[in-house]
Amino acid sequence: MELRHLRYFVAVAEEGGFSAAARRLHVVQPTLSMQIRDLEHELGGPLFDRGGRPRLTPAGEAFLIEARQVLAQAERARDTARSAIRGDTGSVRIGVAGAAVFGGLLTGLIGEFHQARPLVRIELREAGPQAQRAAILAGELDVGFSALPAPADEPRLASTPASSVSFLVALPAGHRLAGHRMLTAEQIAGEELVEYITGDDDLAPRGLLGHRPNLPGSPARFRADSTLSVLALVAAKAGLAVVPAGVEQAGVPDVVYRPLTEPGLTTDFHLLYRSIEPAPAVAVFVRTCT
Incomplete structure (x- = not known):
């Protein structure tokens, strides 16, 4: 029959x-x-x-x-x-960092993709660059927005430039430097800085998220592994922080922001994905982003 x-x-x-x-x-x-x-x-x-x-x-x-x-x-x-x-159904698991979220990169891309594929499930997980690489290769994530491109010696991974992020200085409200419209590296050189815990030492020369851009002073006494945690320490008057532009939209109380005029202090973000992608929904997401 x-x-x-x-x-x-x-x-x-x-x-x-x-x-x-x-x-x-x-x-x-x-x-x-x-x-x-x-x-x-x-x-x-x-x-x-x-x-x-x-x-x-x-x-x-x-x-x-x-x-x-x-x-x-x-x-x-x-x-x-x-x-x-x-690719109208399925799921896409995305590794992200605070800079990608607050900088508006993700909201635009996910909004466009969701409008075209409303039945596809979207899952966001916060993870650093090295963790994203490992999770994508292990099948625990599908794509990632990383400050590091795919390594040249790993043919299973590919990447494409996604966005460039500039930085601000986050200060406790009422801080003596809050009266300036802009700040320079020299002005914050003597201040206590709250730094990010990235777990990736090779990111420091790139000036990524809270790493001091060759500023003098003692090592940071206050560290956190997410943008909101860094801002919480700033609000508690633990110190200043170099944060990605866009975090001011988070609306953390008792924190103000000033542009950092240090030349070249930006981070390029890359879309990281598998070179061969069997899942149609993930392949469509990658095409949407590229």
């Missing part, structure tokens, strides 16, 4: 005759009659009373209920598979 047998049977039952059903199905009537006989032979009894206009037998009436359900389920299965193949 194949799906075509069920479609032929339902068409004859709904049209009330073989000729009308053949026209609906775009097949010749002898072929339709033969397919119905094959179905009846397999089932072991007649589905239609052929005395005059075909009428369903009791077995045919029972079979019609089940046949319609099977065809409806097959239709749903087909639509579900097609949606998955197009």
